[in-house]
Amino acid sequence: MARVCQITGKKTQxxxxxxxxxxxxxxxxxxxxxTKKFFIPTTGEWVEIKLSTQAIRTINKKGIEAVLKDVGVQL
Incomplete structure (x- = not known):
């Protein structure tokens, strides 16, 4: 699997x-x-995502549902 953050798109330089x-x-x-697991309360399921540490901080600040909505993932 590629070394790319699934939220921010950061990759190898x-x-x-x-x-x-x-x-x-x-x-x-x-x-x-x-690699981190997040629980999405609206769907009631766990999602495993490969993230940069900057994306983890963003999720802690905004919440997983808001970040996925910004990226364009439909829940």
Whole structure:
């Protein structure tokens, strides 16, 4: 499965390792993703979502139903 947040769309970025001698090699910056389960009270079911930690904070602030509605998921 791809390393992409299902809410914010954050994904792996590429860049360069730069040594003291200014040698450059390719590298990847991975997002901080966690798999988390949320209970949706209106449907009465649990949903497992792969999220970035920023998305988890947004869900804690707004609520799972408001965030899913903003993304476009119909409950």
């Amino acid at each position: 590429t860049g360069w390792n730069v040594s003291h001698a200014n040698n450059k090699t390719k590298r990847k910056f991975f997002p901080n993703l966690k």
